[in-house]
Amino acid sequence: MEYIPNIIFAIALAIGFGFFAKNVKKLSRNIKLGRDIDASDNKSQRWKNMARIALGQTKMVVKPVAGFLHIIVYVGFVIINIEVLEIIIDGLLGTHRIFAPLGALYDFLIGSFEILALLVIIAVVVFWLRRNIIRLKRFIKPEMDGWPKKDGNLILYIEVVLMFLFLTMNATDFQLQQLGAEHYRQAGSFPVSQFVAPLFDGMSISTLVIIERSAWWLHILGILFFLNYLYYSKHLHILLAFPNTYYGKLKPQGEFDNLEAVTNEVKLMLDPSADPFAAPADDAEVPEKFGASDVQDLNWVQLLNSYTCTECGRCTSECPANQTGKKLSPRKIMMDTRDRLEEVGKNMDANKGVFVPDGKQLLDDYISKEELWACTTCNACVEACPVSIDPLSIIVEMRRYLVMEQSAAPSDLNNMMGNLENNGAPWPFNQMDRLNWVQES
Numbered sequence: 001m002e003y004i005p006n007i008i009f010a011i012a013l014a015i016g017f018g019f020f021a022k023n024v025k026k027l028s029r030n031i032k033l034g035r036d037i038d039a040s041d042n043k044s045q046r047w048k049n050m051a052r053i054a055l056g057q058t059k060m061v062v063k064p065v066a067g068f069l070h071i072i073v074y075v076g077f078v079i080i081n082i083e084v085l086e087i088i089i090d091g092l093l094g095t096h097r098i099f100a101p102l103g104a105l106y107d108f109l110i111g112s113f114e115i116l117a118l119l120v121i122i123a124v125v126v127f128w129l130r131r132n133i134i135r136l137k138r139f140i141k142p143e144m145d146g147w148p149k150k151d152g153n154l155i156l157y158i159e160v161v162l163m164f165l166f167l168t169m170n171a172t173d174f175q176l177q178q179l180g181a182e183h184y185r186q187a188g189s190f191p192v193s194q195f196v197a198p199l200f201d202g203m204s205i206s207t208l209v210i211i212e213r214s215a216w217w218l219h220i221l222g223i224l225f226f227l228n229y230l231y232y233s234k235h236l237h238i239l240l241a242f243p244n245t246y247y248g249k250l251k252p253q254g255e256f257d258n259l260e261a262v263t264n265e266v267k268l269m270l271d272p273s274a275d276p277f278a279a280p281a282d283d284a285e286v287p288e289k290f291g292a293s294d295v296q297d298l299n300w301v302q303l304l305n306s307y308t309c310t311e312c313g314r315c316t317s318e319c320p321a322n323q324t325g326k327k328l329s330p331r332k333i334m335m336d337t338r339d340r341l342e343e344v345g346k347n348m349d350a351n352k353g354v355f356v357p358d359g360k361q362l363l364d365d366y367i368s369k370e371e372l373w374a375c376t377t378c379n380a381c382v383e384a385c386p387v388s389i390d391p392l393s394i395i396v397e398m399r400r401y402l403v404m405e406q407s408a409a410p411s412d413l414n415n416m417m418g419n420l421e422n423n424g425a426p427w428p429f430n431q432m433d434r435l436n437w438v439q440e441s
Contacts, residue, residue, distance in 0.1 A: 009091035009220075016224030023231040027307065030345040034300035039247045046246045049388070054245040059386040063314070066130075069123040076116035076123075077159065080166065083113055087220050097173075100187035111189035114170065117163045118192050124156050124163075131156075138313030143332040148311055151233050158226055165219040171196035172212035181205045234311040241387045244308040247301050248388030253379045256396060261287060291400030294361040295341045298397060305389045306337035315381035315391060321374040328374035330381035330391035336366040337394060363398055372398050373410055 039046075052058050057074065061067035086099050099106055131139050131152060139152075171193035176184040190197070200208060230236050237244075268274050292298050315330035316322050322329055340362045348355050363369075375395045382390050402408040409417070416426045424431050 003094070006092060006094050012221060012224065013088065013091070016227060019228050020231075023228065026345060026349075027231060027236075029348075030341050031300050031303045031307065033296050033341070033344065034298050034303040035296075037299040037301055039301055042250055045250060046248075049248055049250075050242055050246040053248075053386070053388055054241040057386075062384075062386075069126055072116075072119045072123045073127075073159070076120040080113045080116055080120070080163075081223065082109075083166075084220070084223060087216070091220065096183050097185065097187050100185055106187060107189040110170070110187075111191050114167065114190060114192040117166050121160055121163050124159050128153065128156050138317040141313065141316060141329060141331070143329055143335055144311070144313075148234070148335070152311070155233060155235050158222065158229070162219060162222050162226070165215045165222060167193045167196055169212055169215035169219055172200055172208050172215065175200050175203075176205065176208050176212060179205055179208070181209065234309065237308050237310045237387055240304065240308040244304055245388045247304065249382070249390055249393075253382060254377070259290065259400070261290070289401065290404035291402070292394070292397040293363040293401045293405070295337060295344055296355075297401070298337070298394060302390070302394055302397075303337070303341055305391075305394075306334050306341060308387055309334040309338065309389055310387060311335065312386065314384040314386065315389070318380040318384040320378060320380065321376055326374035327368065328371045330395075333367060333371070333391045333394055334389060337362060340366050363401065367398065369402065369408070372402070 057067065057071050060070050086097065089098050090096055097106075099109075102109075130136050131149075139149075144152075170188070170190050173184060173188070174190045174193055174197050177186050200211065203211075230238060289297055295303060309331065311331060313331050315334075316332070319328060319330055340360075343358075343360070344355060347358055372395055375392070377392060377396070379392060382392050385391075403413075415428075419426050419428050423429060423434070425434055427434075429436075
């Protein structure tokens, strides 16, 4: 009978990690639906970017208040969960505070965890006020209605509950230590929970044990729940921010990739030995689609971007098109890409791993042409993103599809391209007249 709690704990741990591994496999499958792209160059710079941006949070502190609070929550939540290692060992072996023999180091660690837990609670409360009372403009955009808003708040509630469970567990443990309860050795420093402990004055040892064990179980089960909730939440960036910043764009801002098929076509046109009337070989591959109309046309880094999006709205708040009332929201571009990718993934799950055409695509069903053509390609959204997401690259790929596959560019753009072709300049002037402006006084 004494091993039943250990067995139950092991089963809960296996279920929690097993379900998480299943979601990670599905996530990896969905990202790999994108076109292949080589992102293995300049490894040293990529490691530096990951350390500086994902670990060092350097782009978060551009907005000092939000950045400082985010660092508290990030560091606090990560470091406090180091204690999860002790909880797991205790749960599997039936021990209690197995690292207590570390002595003064253990006291310092537990004390630090408690202070961080209190700071996390304060930061989360401020975040909740910013979202729901102050209602910062970037949190009340149309794309944040419904689930995105609920998800943001739910995460805050979960974090507060986990921190309170941690402090309750320590407060009752502290009381049991003072009462000399069996198995509760004198260990740990409790700078915060010692002020919570008086709430449990006068309770019997058996009652305190029940409360302490309940808080202990709810804390670890809550962490397992949170781990598996990440896949369904914007907080997936907790895990994906690291690979996303590693594979982030290294080229200068504003530099676009040339399409290989177009480059080869131009080279063929300039080759004097090429036969302009030659037919394609019988075994020639079908030409790739120009640009992107659905998620499978994007590359895997862009799909990774969509899953990494934190929905913080910094990109949208910096977007000049959005600021002037245009329909475009770079955050919505990423959210729509992720939603469509999830829809494609569920389609494959329902059809034994094969995608069955559903009559939908990213273009028009999720992202409108109006949004795409509102973009000024200024790169403000890319610069603002705290985790190196590139909404502009998706916008450009979808524009390419509209122009090169559907000939659906706006009339003004068609006029410009016609002028470039005929006059060598965007303006409707004869090439011979291009420099006449120099003569004007």
